[in-house]
Amino acid sequence: MSTPVATFPDQAITELAAELRELLGEKNVSTEQRVRERASVDGSTMSPIIAAQLPLGLADVVAFPTSAEQIGQVVAAAVRHGVPITPRGKGTGNYGQGIPMAGGLVLDLTRARAIVEVGDGSITAEAGAQMVVLEQAAWKAGQALWMYPSTAQSSIGGFLSGGSGGTGTIEHGSNDMGYVLALDVVHADGSPDLVHVEGDEAQRYVHNYGTAGIIARATVRLEPLRDWVGLYASFPTLPDALPVIRSVGRLQPPPRLVSADNPAISATLPPDDAIPAGRASLRAILSTDQVAEATALIEAAGGRVEALRDGQQTSMRISMLSYNHPIEWFQKSTPIPTFHVEVSGEALIDRIAEVEAVYPRGLLHIEAGHTVPIGMLAGEYISPEQVLEGIPRLNALGVGVHNPHQWNVDFAIERTIETAQRTDPNRLLNPGKLNVDYAGPRKGAVR
Incomplete structure (x- = not known):
């Protein structure tokens, strides 16, 4: 069942925009088409399932408060006028959470940055x-x-x-x-x-x-x-690298990050001598006193260390090649539509061939996780049904799956609903994202 969205007259937008200009100044409020359009999209084009349904909403007015206190004042004004409010940060979310499905006000928070x-x-x-x-x-x-x-x-x-x-x-x-x-x-x-x-x-x-x-x-x-260092290594194949993901990830104290990619994904990452073509890439952020032990583990598994780099920029660069970013680089490199699902479990290491075989052209990006390996499994996209059909097959292999191609709140739902009943009595906050009678995603989404 879809969450009902608020309705409001056009006059409410006109009056709200005028009030916000008095509050924030002309430069921090816009009803221009290009500004509204830019504020109404996020990274959801990464999902072919959601991308096929775009546009999902368009802001009527965009406000840019410059302090925490102004955020409160803007929200209060929108509530008085009965206008829906969709908060927005940098718009880097991949799954439509920041799209104003009910129109209304997009509350861009990027200028409140102290x-x-x-x-x-x-x-x-x-x-x-x-x-x-x-x-x-x-x-x-x-x-x-x-x-x-x-x-x-x-x-x-x-x-x-x-x-x-x-x-x-x-x-x-x-x-x-x-x-x-x-x-x-x-x-x-x-x-x-x-x-x-x-x-x-x-x-x-x-x-x-x-x-x-x-x-x-x-x-x-x-x-x-800690004295962090960025370590780049490579292996002939991803299965060669997988035991190292597990063992390096268990070093104490734990590394900040350990990532690895199938060679087909590594080949599409930004050019770097430390990520050689045709080989699986492993990247880690760890303490300098762990480098010798990590190197020994890498070489014992048939890999080689390609580079050691220090400094905050190195940490950030390696971080930006983790989680779903490698899948995004791969998507950009191929004309074949590609989707991904979020996966977890020891089977990502122990049953890698079976895991990648679940979806056509299946490719795994893997991370050392808090308790078990986690990753992003990419595959050739044909239909939402294909995505759904693969999930029980992955579950049967011992793989946990979260399908990210939907925009509903799916974490602590009952607690959120209970809280929202007190804090948002008119259901103006990001309408379309929280289903009070939640029994699955909105129609047209896949979970």
Whole structure:
């Protein structure tokens, strides 16, 4: 059953836009077609299933608040006019979470980007602050983020609202495992006030696309900075590299990241002498005192170390070649439509040939995970039905699957619905993403 979306008269947009211009200034409010169109798309073209259904919505007005307090004021104004509100960070989400399906207001948070405080073990920033900027600030203080996404330019608000893991996941798990210390959120109840929440209460607003409240400011964990080094290695085939993914990922303390690709995927990554053509590529971010042990493991498995590079830019570069980014590079390289599903389990290592054979032209990108290997399995796209048919086959191999080609909240749904009933009584927050009678994805989506 689809979530009903709000309806509102055109006059409401006119009146809201006028009020927002008074509040934010002319340059921070737009009803221009090109601005509205740009604010109404995200990275969902990576999914051929969703791409076939675009456009899914168009903003009527776009607002650019420049502080956490202004975020609250904008939301309160939209609520007064009965206008739906879709929050937006950098638009790097891949699955339509930031598309304004009900039209209305797109709340672009990228200009509210102040770093408020770098403390001992924590950093506080406004929702629009980019993760790469937070990491830079942490390094200057001799610390590092517990975790940041593979798209390092994404915003902290967007990552917490839509993401789940990234660089640092091996040690710390996903962003619902203690990463978030506190949030200042805005409810759609007509009040402009920022509501401060901590601990378990803060988790109510994580990974639900702003459907229960909009994150305006966040405090997340830092850890002491280690002497990180980027290691590039290569192997004749991906199966040769898989035991190393497992063993390097289990080094103590855990590396920040370990990724590897099928040679067909490696060949499409940005040119780099450390990623030789025709070979499987393995990339890791680990402590300098672990290099010798990692090298021994790599060479014992028939691989070779291609390069060792240090510095924050190296960490970011390797991070940007993790999770679904290699699949995106592969998609760009081939005229054959390609999709991917998110997979997990020891079978990614122990039964790799069977896993890749589930889908036509199946190719695996794999990561060392917090508890089990995780990855992205790409395949030739024919139809949504083909995607669905492969999931039970993967499950039978012992592979966990999350199909990302849908835009519904599918994490802690009951908790989110219970929270939204209090915080969004008129169902104005990101309509179309939270199904109150959730029994699966919206019609036309695949899960």
